[in-house]
Amino acid sequence: EAGLAAADYSAIIDREVPKENGTARFDLMILGMGDDGHTASIFPHQIDLWQSDSLCEVATHPESGQKRITLTGKVINNSARIVFLVTGSSKAEKVDEIINSKGSFKKYPAALVVPDNLLWMLDKEAASSL
Template identity: 55%
Template sequence: MENKIYKDKKMVAEAFSDYFADLVEDKVQFHVALSGGSTPKLIFDVLATKYGNQIDWSKINFYWGDERCVPPIDDQSNFKMTFEHLFSKINVPKENIHRVLGENDPQGEAMRYANLLEINLDRVNSIPQFDLVLLGMGDDGHTASIFPHEIDLWHSEDHCVVTLHPESGQKRVSINGKVINQAKEVVFLVTGSGKAEKVEEIHNQKEDYKKYPASLVIPESGKLIWFMDEEAAALI
């Protein structure tokens, strides 16, 4: 695990954008699973502004690690946020954007998306392998859309699972832990003081830290990087 700590959320976005541009520069094809949230929104803005004309977007295929079961025009849609802050500002082929169809039946969509990953990605030990998976972490320690109360879904045999938000009951489609940990590289994007307690528990392996799905992110490649601001990293 490697920690990269920056003064604030905007500097995290700048640093990760530079990192991403370097990472994809010499790749012929690149498959990335995106995350929702306020930090990725900033990152997408920076990527579009700073690298919109520098990165060859035609070689990058975009997926999502999780998506809310809402239509793509809904304000809660991770796809809508990404479209508004990145795709609408860059020259990326439509066929490179592989969204979760949040408007469809969740169970059927989880199966469809798992099949899409199997077709599009190389497989290692029968598990689809992303080049990069981006993750956030909630104040409760959840990541992707696997929450502590459904942590068993992390180990599901299905590559994609249907999850329930513990408070709203909203259904979501999420990749499972096996897919996350099979990625060539995994990056956490974590900012804000509300994350500091869980960051500290997970990093210092305190008490029942394994009850948090974010603690189970241990890529087999050994390539795990936490991009954090000073507020999120304040207790480590």
């Protein structure tokens, strides 16, 4: 059951990962971004998971229905450093919208990643709309 797995993972993180401001703080988190602007398995149709008070939640892939365990926004944004590693021309438009705060960029979970230290690493294709 995915809910139990998320609870177990939350307990392990709470016990083992050092905290800052009362929340687990990872030294480095490397994230990708999907064509639809999702990150960390939080898809636009479940963007509310980002605001969860839990450390981990169950996310559902919008096409396959596959259940995935994800970290929530409070853990992700509490990371000391986050690197977005994004490749491919299919993501260029979303990258531009998010980095330059264009249009309805806030509907993409990747736009909610706002730690103190964020680095975007893009290949030429992903950066082609910048």
